[in-house]
Amino acid sequence: MRLLQLTAALALFAASATPQPGWSRDAAPKDFAVGAQYDTTHVYVAPDEVDKFVESFLSTFGGKSTKQVVVTVTPTPSSTSSQLLLTPAGSVSVFGFKTPIPYPFGHERTGYLVTDLDAAVRAAERAGAALLVKTFPDPIGRDAIVQWPGGINMQLYWHTAKPSYDALQTIPENRVYVPAGRASDFVKSFVRFSKGTVVSDNAKAPGIEIGRPNDSYRRIRITSKFGAMTVLVTDGVLPYPYGHETTGYEVPNLDDTLTKAKSAGAALLVDPYVADARRSAVVKFPGGYVAEIHSAAGK
The missing domain is CATH 3.10.180.10 (2,3-Dihydroxybiphenyl 1,2-Dioxygenase, domain 1)
Incomplete structure (x- = not known):
């Protein structure tokens, strides 16, 4: 009888000590980011x-x-x-x-x-x-x-050898396009891994940001030690070049930067517009790399 009780107790302990589906002892994973x-x-x-x-x-x-x-x-x-x-x-x-x-x-x-x-x-x-x-x-x-x-x-x-780079003057944003059905899963997973913070979650962001000025869409901004991230939740109906730009670069003055870009052979794909307290444009560099560039509104 004592053997049966001991076996049952051990089984109960093992069940309580084993992570169950959807749960992990590593509820607050280590921050692996460097900068x-x-x-x-x-x-x-x-x-x-x-x-x-x-x-x-x-x-x-x-x-x-x-x-x-x-x-x-x-x-x-x-x-x-x-x-x-x-x-x-x-x-x-x-x-x-x-x-x-x-x-x-x-x-x-x-x-x-x-x-x-x-x-x-x-x-x-x-x-x-x-x-x-x-x-x-x-x-x-x-x-x-x-x-x-x-x-x-x-x-x-x-x-292998620890690198050492100067800190950035402005932090670029990783621009991530995800379908509505996976947005919550993506945000939950990445925030958990990055130990990041959801800065904003706007269900009615202005559609001009994705080339659809008459519509709205969901935009989520995340920050972590890895940097900034903007999650653009869409139905996939995106006019060119939206979805091709993987990074958004913040600059002190958008017009000055666009002048430099065009003089250096880049093509202006999206003219400057104002939304979310920033002026933004999209350019394509020689070789085909597409990038969003923005500055604070009025600059």
Whole structure:
């Protein structure tokens, strides 16, 4: 009888100690972010357009480029030129593949530097992300690609030698387009992983922000140590170029920046407009990279 009681007690203890579906002991995961200046937008450009893109982007935002190298940055055989553009408004990783690009590379929007790659991947999975590409080595560290609810791909990476970059003058925003049916899941998962905060959730944001001035849509803004994020919740009916821009860059004066961009070969796709206390425009740089640029309203 005592043996049966002891067995039942142990079973009860094991059940209470085992995380149940929808619950984890890691309710407040560690903050793996390093800083927004270490998070880059991934830009894939044809090899013969890399130099034109780099020159145009730096002429627009200022800053500098690291030395261009030709390396393998994927877990399967490939070859690409690679360089990092460091600007006061945000950092960009530029890839000019000389070989076909292995899937799913080219579909990830950003690279986030983390303090511990293996632990960060586990935390992302616990938060609801899927591991799309398992951890693999690159010439300067290790990487993995995760996919968040809504089909948003992001690369997590770790450097063997700890980098040191200047703080940004303005924080770029990761512009994430998600369908209405997955928006809540995406926000819940990413906020949990990033230890971020939902700054605003506007169910009636002005549709001019997505090229539909007669409509409204849901816009969610998130901030974390990884930087800023704007979640654009839409029905997918988007006029060009909306949905192609993955990053929004804040600048002191929009008109001055657009003048520099056009002089450097960029095309103005969306004329400046005012919404949500900012003036915004959309441009396309040589090589095809589309970006939103904004400043405070009146600047």
